[in-house]
Amino acid sequence: MAKQNCRSKISSVFSDGFLFVGGSIVALIVVWALWSFMSASPTADPSFLPTSATQKSALETPRDPVDTGFNLRFDPPDPTYYDDPDMSYTMEKPMKNWDEKRKQWLKLHPSFIPGIENRVLMISGSQSTPCKNPIGDHLLLRFFKNKVDYCRIHGYDIFYNNVLLQPKMWSFWAKMPAVKAAMLAHPETEWIWWVDSDAAFTDMDFKLPLDRYKNHNFVLHGWEKLIYEEQSWTSINAGVFLIRNCQWSMDLMETWSKMGPQSPEYDKWGEILHKTFKDKIFKESDDQSGLAYLLLKEKDKWGDKMYVEGEYYFEGYWVEIVGTLDNITDKYLGVEKGEERLRRRHAERVSESYAKVWDEHLKDAGYGRYSWRRPFITHFTGCQPCSGDHNQMYSGETCFDAMQKALNFADNQVLRKYGYMHKDLLDSSDVFPVPFNFPA
Ligand SMILES: *[C@@H]1O[C@H](CO)[C@@H](O)[C@H](O)[C@H]1NC(C)=O
Numbered sequence: 001m002a003k004q005n006c007r008s009k010i011s012s013v014f015s016d017g018f019l020f021v022g023g024s025i026v027a028l029i030v031v032w033a034l035w036s037f038m039s040a041s042p043t044a045d046p047s048f049l050p051t052s053a054t055q056k057s058a059l060e061t062p063r064d065p066v067d068t069g070f071n072l073r074f075d076p077p078d079p080t081y082y083d084d085p086d087m088s089y090t091m092e093k094p095m096k097n098w099d100e101k102r103k104q105w106l107k108l109h110p111s112f113i114p115g116i117e118n119r120v121l122m123i124s125g126s127q128s129t130p131c132k133n134p135i136g137d138h139l140l141l142r143f144f145k146n147k148v149d150y151c152r153i154h155g156y157d158i159f160y161n162n163v164l165l166q167p168k169m170w171s172f173w174a175k176m177p178a179v180k181a182a183m184l185a186h187p188e189t190e191w192i193w194w195v196d197s198d199a200a201f202t203d204m205d206f207k208l209p210l211d212r213y214k215n216h217n218f219v220l221h222g223w224e225k226l227i228y229e230e231q232s233w234t235s236i237n238a239g240v241f242l243i244r245n246c247q248w249s250m251d252l253m254e255t256w257s258k259m260g261p262q263s264p265e266y267d268k269w270g271e272i273l274h275k276t277f278k279d280k281i282f283k284e285s286d287d288q289s290g291l292a293y294l295l296l297k298e299k300d301k302w303g304d305k306m307y308v309e310g311e312y313y314f315e316g317y318w319v320e321i322v323g324t325l326d327n328i329t330d331k332y333l334g335v336e337k338g339e340e341r342l343r344r345r346h347a348e349r350v351s352e353s354y355a356k357v358w359d360e361h362l363k364d365a366g367y368g369r370y371s372w373r374r375p376f377i378t379h380f381t382g383c384q385p386c387s388g389d390h391n392q393m394y395s396g397e398t399c400f401d402a403m404q405k406a407l408n409f410a411d412n413q414v415l416r417k418y419g420y421m422h423k424d425l426l427d428s429s430d431v432f433p434v435p436f437n438f439p440a
Contacts, residue, residue, distance in 0.1 A: 006099060006217055006246030070111050080105045081184075089181045091166050091262070094254045098183075098247040105187045112188035118210055120242075121189040122151055123182050125161035125174065126197045126386060133388030135400075140386055142407050143197055149414045150201040153351055157189070168262035172238065172287045176257045183245045192249075195377070196239035198385055199315055200406050202325075203374035204413040205355035206312075208242065216307040217244040218252065220291070221314035227295050233277035236295070236308060238288035239379055240315035252294075252302060259290040312367035313375040318383070319394075321375045322402040325409045325425065331372045333439050335361045343437050348417040374413075378406045404428055 081087050081101040088095075095101075106113055124147055131137045144160060151158045164170060165177035175194050182192050191210070213219050222236030243249045259269040269285040273293055280289055294302040313321070336342045341357050365373040382391035383399035390399050408425040415421055420431040 006244050006248050072111050074109070074111070076108050078108050080108060087184075089165075089177075089184055091169070091177050091180060091253070091257050095180070095184070095247075095250045098250050102187045102245065109188065116188065116190050117214075119189045120156045120191045120193050120208070120210075121182060121186050122147060122156055122158045122193045122195055123161065123175070123178055124158070124195050124197050125178055128163045131386035131388075133384075133386060136386040136388060139403060140197055142403075143200055143385070146200045146407060146410050147195060149410070150204055153204055153348065153414075154207060156193075157186070159185075166262055169257070169260050173257070173260040173262075175287075176253050176260070179243060180250065180253055183249065186245070190245055191242050192245060193242050194240065196379065198381070198383060199240055199377050199379040200403075200410055201376070202321070202378045202406055202410050203376045204410060205351070205358055206374070206376045207352075207355075213242065213307050216305050217246060217248045218242070218302075218306040219309055219314065220306065221310070221316075222308045223310050224308045227292060227308070231277055231296065233273070233280045233286075233289040233292050236288065236292055237315055237379065237381070238291050239381065240377060248305060255302070256287070256290055256294065259285045259293075260287070261285075310368070312373075313377055315377045315379040316368070316375050318378050318380045318402050318406065320369060321378045322405055324372075324375075325405055328372055328374055329409070329425075331365075332374070336439050340440075343440055345419075345436070346417070348414075351417065374409075380406075401426060 081104070086093075106116075124144070126140050131140065133139075147158060150156075159178075159182055161174075161178045164174055165181060166174075169177060179192055179194060186192070193208075219242040220236050220238065221240060224235075226232050226235030243252075257263065258265050259273070260266060263269075266285055269290065270283050273285055273289040274280055274283050276293055276296070277289055295306060295308070296303070335358075339357070339361060342354065342361075344354075346354060362373055365371050367373055368375075380399065380403055382393065383403065384390050385399075385403065388396065390396055405425045408422045408428055412421045412425075415431065416434055419434055421434050422428070422431055424430065
């Protein structure tokens with residue numbers, strides 16, 4: 001079960017979809033391509049019926065998926081996993097045969113099949129009570145705004161969770177029940193993208209290279225060499241990950257969550273993980289060591305389907321990033337001075353086509369550390385914006401300034417499409433109207 005390649009399953013859903021929609025598929029694909037280009041959110045439009053003929057049949061025979069036309073709101077009465085009283089969203093009750101159940105749902109909702117392999121739902125979350133840090137909620141709002149901006153620009157859905165779905169799975173364990181629930185709530189999405197609340201998108205143009213992950217079910221940032229050679233629990237980061245919506249992932253979360261505080265095996269795992277990773281000084285089991293353990297010790301079962309992304313900042317440590325933002329700003333302004341196409345004002349919705357022009361100029365920029373490309377995701381590990389209990393390695397002010405700087409650096413890429421920019425990355429309130437042909 002664990003070794004199956006979920007992707008081939010979904011590909012077969014895709015080809016079934018072709019049979020279902022039959023002769024109108026070409027028209028639908030064209031309409032879909034146009035429509036998905038125009039609309040950032042695949043679920044925002046109540047229905048998009050390409051011709052009056054399909055509109056008529058959709059209204060007359062709503063039970064028959066062949067004739068429903070292109071409709072993203074239609075839910076036929078045919079039973080699906082949602083109608084099974086034994087189906088549970090909770091972690092206690094594992095999901096079985098998810099690939100078949102999801103496939104069955106998709107057959108009944110063929111409008112969601114085109115483009116499914118690139119559909120992403122971002123999830124993030126924070127606690128259900130006010131932050132202890134007096135400005136914590138303000139910071140979380142800014143981090144959330146940053147994610148909403150990124151999702152709007154790229155047409156991704158976003159779900160923010162602020163309750164402990166399993167009360168004993170607190171802190172970093174809370175994401176597991178949220179990810180499971182999101183998979184069940186979004187059978188139409190192929191990838192669930194967990195992004196910690198204290199991580200910010202600092203390159204609004206960069207898109208996940210999903211093609212690279214087509215044979216994998218889980219993507220996380222790290223250094224493969226360090227896992228296998230140094231056995232370090234910090235060789236990876238569990239704060240940002242991409243997980244495919246499939247049975248393998250359900251099984252992974254079942255295995256992974258057995259290491260958590262709600263599990264009778266919690267103490268046992270604390271000991272195992274402490275023994276396995278020499279650099280892990282605390283004795284409690286934690287999600288990141290757990291994941292590192294599965295990569296290291298259960299490579300055949302789990303590791304081989306996990307992609308450890310080290311080429312670009314799938315997430316990056318803020319301490320190594322924030323100091324480079326001023327130079328990166330200068331570099332990008334330099335490129336814009338020399339490239340008229342990048343100075344052209346344009347609608348936010350067509351931003352992705354300007355990202356392609358940027359790519360021509362960023363060929364030599366490199367990726368990740370020592371590169372002058374904008375870092376994709378800057379993660380404020382250790383800053384604890386909500387509680388304020390930051391790691392004693394840095395002062396609260398250092399963390400605060402760094403967060404302001406990264407968030408304003410990102411905001412400048414967004415606000416610019418609205419005609420304004422921050423003058424100073426450390427001043428969040430002051431903006432100026434961007435002059436025509438800026439920065440020539
Ligand atoms: C920024 O650029 C200046 C001038 O090229 C250089 O001296 C400095 O080391 C750079 N700073 C960083 C953090 O890369």
